[in-house]
Amino acid sequence: xxxxxxxxxxxxxxxxxxxxxxxxxxxxxxxxxxxxxxxxxxxxxxxxxxxxxxxxxxxxxxxxxxxxxxxxxxxxxxxxxxxxxxxxxxxxxxxxxxxxxxxxxxxxxxxxxxxxxx
Amino acid sequence: xxxxxxxxxxxxxxxxxxxxxxxxxxxxxxxxxxxxxxxxxxxxxxxxxxxxxxxxxxxxxxxxxxxxxxxxxxxxxxxxxxxxxxxxxxxxxxxxxxxxxxxxxxxxxxxxxxxxxxxxxxxxxxxxxxxxxxxxxxxxxxxxxxxxxxxxxxxxxxxxxxxxxxxxxxxxxxxxxxxxxxxxxxxxxxxxxxxxxxxxxxxxxxxxxxxxxxxxxxxxxxxxxxxxxxxxxxxxxxxxxxxxxxxxxxxxxxxxxxxxxxxxxxxxxxxxxxxxxxxxx
Ligand SMILES: [Zn+2]
Numbered sequence: 001x002x003x004x005x006x007x008x009x010x011x012x013x014x015x016x017x018x019x020x021x022x023x024x025x026x027x028x029x030x031x032x033x034x035x036x037x038x039x040x041x042x043x044x045x046x047x048x049x050x051x052x053x054x055x056x057x058x059x060x061x062x063x064x065x066x067x068x069x070x071x072x073x074x075x076x077x078x079x080x081x082x083x084x085x086x087x088x089x090x091x092x093x094x095x096x097x098x099x100x101x102x103x104x105x106x107x108x109x110x111x112x113x114x115x116x117x118x
Numbered sequence: 119x120x121x122x123x124x125x126x127x128x129x130x131x132x133x134x135x136x137x138x139x140x141x142x143x144x145x146x147x148x149x150x151x152x153x154x155x156x157x158x159x160x161x162x163x164x165x166x167x168x169x170x171x172x173x174x175x176x177x178x179x180x181x182x183x184x185x186x187x188x189x190x191x192x193x194x195x196x197x198x199x200x201x202x203x204x205x206x207x208x209x210x211x212x213x214x215x216x217x218x219x220x221x222x223x224x225x226x227x228x229x230x231x232x233x234x235x236x237x238x239x240x241x242x243x244x245x246x247x248x249x250x251x252x253x254x255x256x257x258x259x260x261x262x263x264x265x266x267x268x269x270x271x272x273x274x275x276x277x278x279x280x281x282x283x284x285x286x287x288x289x290x291x292x293x294x295x296x297x298x299x300x301x302x303x304x305x306x307x308x309x310x311x312x313x314x315x316x317x318x319x320x321x322x323x324x325x326x327x328x329x330x331x332x333x334x335x336x337x338x339x340x341x342x343x344x345x346x347x348x349x350x351x352x353x354x355x356x357x358x359x360x361x362x363x364x365x366x367x368x369x370x371x372x373x374x375x376x377x378x379x380x381x382x383x384x385x386x387x388x389x390x391x392x393x394x395x396x397x398x399x
Contacts, residue, residue, distance in 0.1 A: 057254055059364030062213060076146070083149040084126050084180035088206035088254070090336050090361050092180070093314040093325060099177045103128070107148065 027109040028116055034108055038076035045071040048118065053110070054101065055081055059091035067110050069118050080104045119188050119340075119395070121156040123316060125164065126181035134167050134178070135160055156184070156316075165317040182315050184338065186394050193395065198348065199380050200341055201373040202392030203258065205248035210255035210366045214238040214284040227327035228363025233257075237296040238282045244294060249388045256361070256370035258297040264388065265295050271382055275301035275351025301351035303371065304343040306358045307399055311339035325362060332369045333358040341372065345398035352379040 006014065039045075051069045054060030058081070069077070081104055085092060092100060111118045127136070129143060132150045141152035154161060168178045193199070212218065215238040223231035237257055245251050249264040260268075265278045278295035282288040312326075312334030313319035320326065325335045337360060348354065352375060359369040374396055375383075383391065 054365075056208065056365050059362065059367050061365045064365070079146055080148065083144040083146055084177075086126075086181050086183070088204065089181055089183070091364055091367055093318070093320070093335060095172070096177075096180065096314070099172065099175065100180050102175070103177050103180070 024114050027114045030107075031109045031111050031114065031116060034076065035070060035073050038072040039070070042072040042075050045075055047071050049074040051077060051110075054097070057087050057091075058085060058097060058100070067112050067118070069111070073108070073118070077104065077108045080108055119186055119192055122153050122185045122187070123156050123161065124151060124153045124183045124185060125179040126150075127152055127179045128177050131167075131171065131176070131178050135163055153185075161316075168317055184316065186340070188395060193380070193393075194377065196377060196380075196395040197398050198343065198354075198374050198376065198396045200392075200394040200396050201250075201353075201375045201379075202394070203248075203250050203252045203373075203390065204392050205245040205251035205390040206254060207243045207245055207251060208254045208366070209240055209243065209284075210253040211237045211239060211257045212255060212366055214240055215286070216257075223363075224327060224329060224331050226329060227332040227359075227369055229327065229331040229359045229369040231368065236280050236282050236290070238284050238288065239294075240284050241281065241291050241294055245390070248390050249386075250297070250391065255366050255368050258373070259294050260297040262293050262295060264386070265297075267382070267386060268379075271378075273352045273379055273382070275299060275353035297353075299353055299355045299371075299373070301354040302347065302349055303355050303357035304347040304374065306333055306337075306356050307342040307344055309339075309342035309397075309399065310337060312336060312360070313338050331359055332361065334360060335362060336360060337372070340394055341374075341396040342399055343374070343396055348398060350376070352376040 048068050049071045050066045051074050052060045053065040053067065056062060084100060127150045129148050129150050136152055141150045143150050164179065171178045216233060217235040218231040219234050220231050223229060244259060249261040252258050259281065260278065268276060277298045277300050279298055280290035281294050281296050282290055314325060314335050316338055320334060326333055354374045355371040356374065359371050361367060361369045363369060380393065
C-alpha cells in the first residue's frame with residue numbers, strides 16, 4: 001500500500017510535535033545534569049522539600065502550586081532565584097516576574113512538568 | 119552623597135555592556151552583580167538593552183538596588199532619615215495566626231488591612247543578631263534590649279506591643295516586641311520619584327492606587343516629605359505606602375527617624391539597617 005501524502009497542515013502538526021518532543025527531551029537531560037550538579041554542591045542535603053512554583057518572597061500565594069523536589073535541587077533553584085532577586089527586595093512587577101520565572105525554570109526544569117519523577 | 123546602582127545581570131548577556139572582569143559572578147555562575155555610579159554613561163544603555171531583550175522575552179537584569187553613601191556630616195545635618203530594615207524573615211504574622219481585618223483594606227490596592235490580634239510569630243526565625251527586623255509582610259519587630267534603651271532615652275513616636283509564639287494559646291515572648299508607630303504620618307511629596315525600577319517608572323500607573331494609598335512599587339529617589347506634617351517625633355512614618363498586595367506581601371509605609379534616634383542606633387551599633395537622608399519641604 002502506498003503511504004498517503006500528508007497535507008501541509010498534517011506536516012506542520014507533525015513538525016510541531018517533533019519540536020515539542022525535542023524540547024521535552026532536552027529539558028529532561030538538563031534536569032538530570034542540574035540534579036547531579038546540585039547533589040555535588042549540597043552533598044548533605046538528602047530527602048525532599050516542597051517548592052512554591054512562585055516563591056512567596058516574590059509574592060506567590062502560600063496556597064499556590066508546589067512541587068516536591070530533591071532537597072539539593074530545591075536549594076539550587078532557591079539560589080538561582082535569590083541571586084537574581086534578593087530576598088526582601090520589593091516584589092517585581094508582573095511582567096518582570098514572568099521573565100524571571102521563565103529564566104530560572106529554563107535552567108532548572110520542574111521534573112513533574114516534563115514527565116519525570118523527582 | 120554618592121549614589122551607585124547594583125544590578126543582577128544575566129551572565130550570558132553581560133557582554134552587551136560590561137567587560138569580562140567587571141562585577142562579581144555569583145556562585146551559580148549564571149548571574150553577575152555589577153555596581154555602577156548612577157551617573158555612569160552606561161546606565162542609560164541598561165535601559166535600551168533591557169527594553170530590547172524584554173521584547174524578545176529575555177532578561178538583561180532582574181534585581182537592582184540603589185545605594186546612597188553619605189558623609190558623616192551629611193548624616194549629622196539631616197532633619198529626618200529613612201529607617202529601613204535589612205533583616206527580613208518569614209513566616210510572616212499572617213502565616214502564624216495573626217489576624218487582619220481585610221474589610222478595612224482598600225479594594226483596589228489592598229492597603230490598610232487592620233491588625234486585630236497581637237502579632238504571632240515563630241520567634242526562632244527572627245534573625246538573632248538583629249535588634250530591628252521585619253517580616254516579608256513588613257511587620258516590624260524590636261528586641262526587648264533595644265526597646266528598653268529607647269524608653270530609657272525617651273524616644274518618642276514608638277510603642278511596643280506583645281508578640282506571641284505561633285499557636286492558639288501561646289504566651290507573649292520576652293525577647294521581642296512588635297514595633298508600632300504612634301506619631302502622625304507624613305505625606306510623601308511629588309518630588310519623590312517612584313516606580314518599578316530606575317528604568318521603568320510605571321508610566322501607566324499599574325502599581326499606583328487611584329485613591330492615593332500606594333504611590334508605587336518602590337521609591338527610587340531620596341524621600342521628600344511634607345514638613346508641616348512632622349510633629350518632631352523620633353520615630354514616624356509615611357502616610358502613603360509602597361509595594362503590592364500579593365500572597366503574604368502587603369503594601370507598607372516607610373519608617374522615618376529623627377537625628378536623635380539615628381545617633382542612638384549608631385552609638386548602640388545596631389546592625390543591618392538601611393539608612394538614607396529624607397528631606398522636609
Ligand atoms: Zn488603595
